[in-house]
Amino acid sequence: MAQYTIKELEHLSGIKAHTIRIWEQRYHILSPKRTETNIRYYDDADLKALLNISLLNERGYKISKIAQMNQEQIMQKVQQLCETHSECSAQINTLVSAMVDMDEEKFDKTLSTAALQMGFMDTMSQIIYPFLNKIGILWQTGNITPAHEHFVSNLVRQKLIVAIDGQVVRRREDAQTFLLYLPEGELHELALLYMSYIIRSHHQHVIYLGQNLPYADLELTYKQCRPHYICTVLTAVPERDQVQQYIDKLAVNFPDCQTLVYGHLVQFENLRFPANVRRLSCMSEFVSLFRKASV
Numbered sequence: 001m002a003q004y005t006i007k008e009l010e011h012l013s014g015i016k017a018h019t020i021r022i023w024e025q026r027y028h029i030l031s032p033k034r035t036e037t038n039i040r041y042y043d044d045a046d047l048k049a050l051l052n053i054s055l056l057n058e059r060g061y062k063i064s065k066i067a068q069m070n071q072e073q074i075m076q077k078v079q080q081l082c083e084t085h086s087e088c089s090a091q092i093n094t095l096v097s098a099m100v101d102m103d104e105e106k107f108d109k110t111l112s113t114a115a116l117q118m119g120f121m122d123t124m125s126q127i128i129y130p131f132l133n134k135i136g137i138l139w140q141t142g143n144i145t146p147a148h149e150h151f152v153s154n155l156v157r158q159k160l161i162v163a164i165d166g167q168v169v170r171r172r173e174d175a176q177t178f179l180l181y182l183p184e185g186e187l188h189e190l191a192l193l194y195m196s197y198i199i200r201s202h203h204q205h206v207i208y209l210g211q212n213l214p215y216a217d218l219e220l221t222y223k224q225c226r227p228h229y230i231c232t233v234l235t236a237v238p239e240r241d242q243v244q245q246y247i248d249k250l251a252v253n254f255p256d257c258q259t260l261v262y263g264h265l266v267q268f269e270n271l272r273f274p275a276n277v278r279r280l281s282c283m284s285e286f287v288s289l290f291r292k293a294s295v
Contacts, residue, residue: 003041003042003043004041004042004043004046004047005040005041005042006020006021006032006040006042009042009046009047009050012047012051012096012134013047013050013051013054013093014054014058014089015050015054015057020050023053023063023067027063027064027066027067028067029049029050029053029063029066029067030042030046030049030050031046032046044100047096047100048096048097048100048101049071049074051093051096051097052074052075052093052097053066053074054093055089055090055093056074056077058089059090061077088114088126088127088130091110091113091114091127092127092130092131092134094106094110095107095110095111095127095131095152096131096134096135098110099135099148099151099152100148102147102148102151104151104155107152107155108155111123111127111128111155111156111159114127115159115163120163120197121197121198121201121287124194124197124283125283125284125287128156129283132152132156132190135148135149135152153188153190156190157189157190157193160190160193160194160197161193163197164193164196164197164200167197167200167201169200170203171203171204171205172203172204175203175204175205176204176205176228176229177204177205177206177207177225177226177227177228177229178195178199178204178205178206178207178227178228178229178230178231179207179209179218179221179222179225179227179229179230179231180192180195180196180199180206180207180208180209180210180230180231180232181209181210181213181218181230181231181232182210182211182212182213182232182233182237183212183213183215183232183234183237183238183246184212184213184214184215184237185212185236185237185238186211186212186233186234186235186236186237187211187212187236188233188235188236188263189210189211191233191235191262191263191283192208192210192231192232192233194283195231195233195262195283195286196208198286198287198290199290202290204290207221207225207227209221218230219253222253222254222257226256226257227257228257228258229257229258229259229260230250230254230257230258230259230260231259231260231261231262232250232259232260232261232262232263233261233262233263234246234261234262234263234264234265234266235263235264235265236265237265238265240265240268243265243266243268243271244271244272247261247266247271247272247273247274247277248274250277251274251275251276251277254276255276257276258276258277258278259276259277259278260278260280260286260289261273261277261278261279261280262279262280262283262286266279266280267279267281
């Protein structure tokens with residue numbers, strides 16, 4: 001069972017630590033435990049309870065009123081928020097709770113409801129990406145396992161593939177070609193799949209080569225297809241001290257197209273980007289490319 005400090009609860013719930021302490025003292029909404037060395041900590045049940053309480057409080061419910069509700073009543077109120085309104089924070093917190101419990105039905109229902117209400121692209125930008133950021137906090141603090149990450153990634157991946165499959169292909173006459181791939185050893189595919197969805201939604205041409213692509217195959221495809229753009233995501237590969245070398249290699253080997261690179265490994269300030277390689281700091285920056293006349 002995971003253990004959380006009060007500061008971790010603050011980051012995950014958005015409720016300040018001193019407020020959490022006041023709520024504990026006045027309303028007994030949480031019951032922190034203590035380690036053998038007398039250090040306070042919270043468990044998964046406390047996290048889920050606080051996520052639900054913070055949602056109701058954010059929506060105008062007074063904490064004194066919430067404290068009078070039992071767990072079932074709180075859950076019913078939260079469920080109503082998720083199903084009847086486009087309440088992004090409610091849906092994000094529900095996804096966190098579903099992940100902790102590995103509850104596929106709840107996870108799927110939450111995303112499906114959001115997609116129907118908001119559309120798939122807004123669901124990705126306003127719910128899935130903020131949710132994945134919370135996952136990052138949980139991962140950094142050791143409160144989720146690789147199994148949790150795989151559980152979430154596979155469900156989101158399924159949604160992306162279904163959304164891409166459901167797109168109507170109406171390529172523009174002046175469509176440009178985007179070649180999408182992940183380097184050999186790189187398996188984190190969600191961002192690349194979303195890029196594919198965005199490109200197709202703007203009626204451009206996608207060549208999707210996917211995960212774990214040997215560099216020689218990338219070169220062969222480039223020579224054959226002559227894409228206007230190459231898109232890749234560097235999350236775990238290459239090693240951090242080899243990222244600059246990899247960027248320079250892309251610039252030299254693919255001089256006649258623009259290479260777009262995204263991901264954790266390209267966000268460091270000391271990296272240099274040649275004229276034909278562009279760093280994307282966030283996915284909204286990628287979306288904004290399609291507002292320009294050149295794409």
